[in-house]
Amino acid sequence: MTARYxxxxxxxxxxxxxxxxxxxxxxxxxxxxxxxxADGLVAWLAPGTPLLKPVLTDGRETRHAxxxxxxxxxxxxxxxxxxxxxxLKVSPPGKPWSVWHxxxxxxxxRGWYVNLEHExxxxxxxxxxxxxxxxxxxxxxxxxxxxWKDEDELEGAITAGRYTPAxxxxxxxxxxxxxxxIEAWAPPFSDNWQTWTPPLTWxxxxxxxxxxxxxxxxxxxx
Numbered sequence: 335m336t337a338r339y340x341x342x343x344x345x346x347x348x349x350x351x352x353x354x355x356x357x358x359x360x361x362x363x364x365x366x367x368x369x370x371x372a373d374g375l376v377a378w379l380a381p382g383t384p385l386l387k388p389v390l391t392d393g394r395e396t397r398h399a400x401x402x403x404x405x406x407x408x409x410x411x412x413x414x415x416x417x418x419x420x421x422l423k424v425s426p427p428g429k430p431w432s433v434w435h436x437x438x439x440x441x442x443x444r445g446w447y448v449n450l451e452h453e454x455x456x457x458x459x460x461x462x463x464x465x466x467x468x469x470x471x472x473x474x475x476x477x478x479x480x481x482w483k484d485e486d487e488l489e490g491a492i493t494a495g496r497y498t499p500a501x502x503x504x505x506x507x508x509x510x511x512x513x514x515x516i517e518a519w520a521p522p523f524s525d526n527w528q529t530w531t532p533p534l535t536w537x538x539x540x541x542x543x544x545x546x547x548x549x550x551x552x553x554x555x556x
Contacts, residue, residue: 337372338458339370339371340367340370340375340461341367341370342367342368342369342370343366343367343536344366344367344461345364345365345366345367345461345539346364346365346366346367346377346461346462346463347362347363347364347365347460347461347462347463347542348362348363348364348365348377348379348423348463349361349362349363349462349463349464349465350451350464350465350466350467351464351465351466352388353466353496354405354495354496355406356388356409359388359409359410359411360386360388360411360464361385361386361387361388361467362385362386362387362542363379363383363385363416363542364383364384364385364539364540364541364542365377365378365379365380365383365423365539366378366380366532366536366539368422368530368532372427373426373427373521373522374424374425374426374427374521374522375424375425375454375463376422376423376424376425376522376527377422377423377425378420378421378422378423378532378536379416379420379421379422379423380416380420380532380536380538380539381416381417381418381419381420381538382415382416382417382538383415383416383538383539384413384414384415384416384538384539384540384541384542385413385414385415385416385541385542386411386412386413386414386541386542387411387412387414388409388410388411388412389409389410389411389412389414390407390408390409390410391407391408391409391410393412396409397487400490401486401487401489401490402490402493402494403494404487404490404494405490405491405494405495405496406494413541419436419437419438419439420437420532421434421435421436422434422435422527422530423435424522424525424527425454425463425465426521426522428453429453429512429515430450430451430452430453430468430508431448431449431450431451431508431512432448432449432451432454432465433446433447433448433449433522433523434446434447434448434449435447435527435528435530441531443476443528444476445473445474445475445476446473446474446523447471447472447473447474447483448471448472448473448474448509448512448516449467449471450467450468450469450470450471450472450505450508450509450512451465451466451467451468452465452466452468453465468505468508469484469487469488469491469496469497469505470482470483470484470485470487470488470505470506470509471483471484472509472512472513472516474516474523476528478516478519480513480516482509488502488505488506489502
């Protein structure tokens with residue numbers, strides 16, 4: 335079977351599915367394909383992109399509930415806007431993580447963020463790539479030094495029952511495997527994506543409408 339890929343410039347949805355009692359509340363980010371081939375999917379989250387995300391019922395980010403309650407507290411789906419600088423995301427084939435490239439407002443490269451997650455599953459008809467976040471993350475500075483992120487939240491996920499201790503150990507092992515790639519400076523770290531800039535002709539994607547159109551319409555008119 336011939337491999338299928340999205341063409342550069344295609345708008346897709348990069349989706350983090352909800353889990354447990356929040357399985358119906360995904361995080362949906364419309365993004366533009368930069369490259370898609372046997373080496374992985376590369377996509378751009380532009381500043382100002384409208385997106386869907388789960389938040390606490392009072393509108394705050396879920397992590398404000400604390401490292402345990404963030405997995406159990408009631409939440410709702412909110413239409414919001416990406417307010418940071420753009421992020422270039424790379425999903426390497428066969429890896430349980432994606433690599434995000436961050437820049438400062440003046441264009442200075444800040445570093446790489448390794449987001450541990452399930453391998454992606456594509457829905458070609460919906461132009462969607464879906465995964466599940468694994469809570470634990472890594473930050474790599476431009477000098478290649480490595481920092482662990484959100485270890486307290488992984489512990490909270492165990493306490494909340496989202497993961498068993500064995501599942502959390504597997505996630506931690508995935509982080510160590512990612513560190514091996516970082517230390518070897520394997521792709522995508524060696525691909526020099528930090529020098530990439532988006533084409534000026536690319537437009538900001540429109541709001542996602544595949545998961546809860548009625549909610550989107552309501553939020554847009556309030």
